[in-house]
Amino acid sequence: MNTTVAAADMERAIRARKTELGDRLVILTHHYQRPEIVALGDLRGDSYELSKLAAQTAAEWIMFCGVHFMAQAAAVLARPEQRVVLPNHDAGCPMADMAAAPDVNRALDDIARLQPGRRVVPLAYMNTLAEVKAVVGERGGAICTSSNARQAFDWAYQRGDVVLFVPDEYLGRNTARQQGLNEEEIALYDPQRGALGGCSERELASARLVLWGGYCHVHTWFRPEQVDEARRLWPGCQVHVHPECRTEVVARADGAGSTGYLVRMVEQAGPGSTVIVGTEFNLVRRLALEHPDRRVLPLDRSLCPNMARTTTRHLLNALSRLPGLAPIAVDEAQQRGARLALERMLEIGG
Numbered sequence: 262m263n264t265t266v267a268a269a270d271m272e273r274a275i276r277a278r279k280t281e282l283g284d285r286l287v288i289l290t291h292h293y294q295r296p297e298i299v300a301l302g303d304l305r306g307d308s309y310e311l312s313k314l315a316a317q318t319a320a321e322w323i324m325f326c327g328v329h330f331m332a333q334a335a336a337v338l339a340r341p342e343q344r345v346v347l348p349n350h351d352a353g354c355p356m357a358d359m360a361a362a363p364d365v366n367r368a369l370d371d372i373a374r375l376q377p378g379r380r381v382v383p384l385a386y387m388n389t390l391a392e393v394k395a396v397v398g399e400r401g402g403a404i405c406t407s408s409n410a411r412q413a414f415d416w417a418y419q420r421g422d423v424v425l426f427v428p429d430e431y432l433g434r435n436t437a438r439q440q441g442l443n444e445e446e447i448a449l450y451d452p453q454r455g456a457l458g459g460c461s462e463r464e465l466a467s468a469r470l471v472l473w474g475g476y477c478h479v480h481t482w483f484r485p486e487q488v489d490e491a492r493r494l495w496p497g498c499q500v501h502v503h504p505e506c507r508t509e510v511v512a513r514a515d516g517a518g519s520t521g522y523l524v525r526m527v528e529q530a531g532p533g534s535t536v537i538v539g540t541e542f543n544l545v546r547r548l549a550l551e552h553p554d555r556r557v558l559p560l561d562r563s564l565c566p567n568m569a570r571t572t573t574r575h576l577l578n579a580l581s582r583l584p585g586l587a588p589i590a591v592d593e594a595q596q597r598g599a600r601l602a603l604e605r606m607l608e609i610g611g
């Protein structure tokens with residue numbers, strides 16, 4: 262079969278099904294989704310924007326075109342009558358899988374034991390499993406995203422003395438720099454490195470910030486030399502990167518921020534300008550197409566294979582199976598803690 266015709270047929274079938282379901286359905290798409298998926302969605306954004314939108318929508322079915330942890334968070338925030346579905350259940354996030362609830366609990370206990378009398382506040386990035394969000398909520402912490410990490414750090418230090426930040430080392434380190442913390446105040450905890458996450462007792466006893474040893478391979482792909490090379494090739498260009506990038510990359514860029522920030526920087530750059538963007542390639546390619554009067558280039562071509570797992574075929578298949586399709590389920594025991602942590606994130610704002 263001609264694949265172009267097949268794609269056009271699928272798109273038509275998706276649009277017809279959307280019309281049939283009307284207000285009962287909303288399709289949320291993350292910025293990193295394939296262009297054809299974004300074009301079929303109703304609302305798009307970063308994980309923070311989408312979690313707020315998911316909490317506000319009146320739709321009965323929330324079709325979440327993103328990865329598993331995002332759909333889980335939407336399911337936690339959804340009203341009891343709403344159902345959240347993920348078109349492809351194989352779309353996970355390797356970074357979210359780098360932190361498991363028992364390990365996070367152990368890290369919090371280790372810090373508390375070595376810093377008696379001091380209050381430890383856990384902060385988890387949105388990119389965590391619901392079981393980790395539940396631990397964070399139950400132990401007085403909050404969730405944050407790259408949009409509001411700084412505000413979340415302020416919130417945490419107003420309530421405690423030590424912060425455990427899970428799971429992205431680089432977002433944590435880049436935020437810590439903005440907060441004026443120095444390297445001696447930071448410990449790196451990685452359960453793969455053995456007891457105390459590979460820290461010495463002294464390190465863990467004196468840390469004001471304990472970072473988890475997790476990372477996003479899509480963003481750690483970028484190197485500082487690529488920023489130098491972009492400036493050499495495009496004199497006068499602006500370079501904006503995501504804060505999941507290495508600190509050396511962020512240090513050489515003009516600015517770092519969430520996908521929402523990166524979109525704004527391209528919009529504000531003005532006609533004739535050159536903007537180099539260090540984040541997932543699908544977003545950069547779309548920004549380039551949407552702004553033909555300026556040059557928008559990727560720092561390098563780095564794709565998230567998990568975001569790409571959602572195809573129009575998956576979307577059509579999921580839509581065709583509604584209302585019989587199994588929604589994303591979050592363990593009842595985890596719901597309460599995860600909801601607490603997510604509601605604190607929405608209160609923190611950003």
Ligand code: SF4
Nearest residue numbers: 354355356477479565
């Ligand atoms: S871009 Fe990175 S953090 Fe986002 S889903 Fe892909 S692997 Fe996970």
